[in-house]
Amino acid sequence: MSRSLIAAVMLSLAVAAEAASFRFESTADPANGLTAATKSDGGLAMSFQAAPAGAVFDVRTSGLGLNSRAIAGVSDGEIDKFNRLGGSLAGQSETLTFSFDKPGFITSLDFDGVKDESFEYFRLETPGGEVLSIFDSQIGLRLVDLSLITEPNVTLLTEEGSPDDDLFDIAIPFGAGEVFTLTYREYTPDPTNYQPGFSPLVPNGARFQGLTAILAPEPASALSCLFAGVAIGSIKSRGRR
DSSP states (O other): OOHHHHHHHHHHHHHHSOEEEEEOOOTTOTTTTOSEEEEEETTEEEEEEEESTTOEEEEETTEEEEEOTTSTTEEOSOTTSBOBOEETTTTOBOEEEEEESSOEEEEEEEEEOOOGGGTEEEEEEOTTSOEEEEEOGGGGGTBSOGGGOOSSSEEEOBOSSSSOSEEOSOOEEEOTTOOEEEEEEEOOOOGGGBOTTOOOOOOOOBEEEEEEEEEOOSSHHHHHHHHHHHHHHHHHHHHOO
């Protein structure tokens, strides 16, 4: 089966399937203050957990952050964001792991405050072993050559319109119980790659606002194997601009 035909089948599945939406956008979110929680929508349940151990969810209208201040000896400068910690866990990044109770595909990811001026990004590790390095699309204004970024599979967020800081029209497959890992990171470019006159800002964290997903028709395992290469390949092809 050709890649174009597989992509067409994936698109038809996405149109036909009911989308589940998992959002972090209210201080009344039941996950607030917890270390682990579950959200359900569209026949799909998403379970998620904060890391490092002892970190709790901090949900605001602008998205999800992690609060690690209760961990002994740890300093956390931005409790309503994902960031790098200080103190006894100096240099360690806050992380969200999540999984779903049924197989399907992630069709969009939504972030807030991923800043090009400070080279903040999110590293997404998929159950299939792929890694996406998700940067603000405007890093092209800060660096001369994006191909010199040493992180794997550089993927640029959408900046046009509202909302921004999103990845749309993606199809990342998952099986029931398979775990994704989303980690906040800060990249340090070679200064010789800076655009003339540019000086980077100090990073101060970013937020995760949620995702959408669709259920996979049965047999899900066969579909995941069939579509995995095309799904990730599609993201890679749009990554460098």
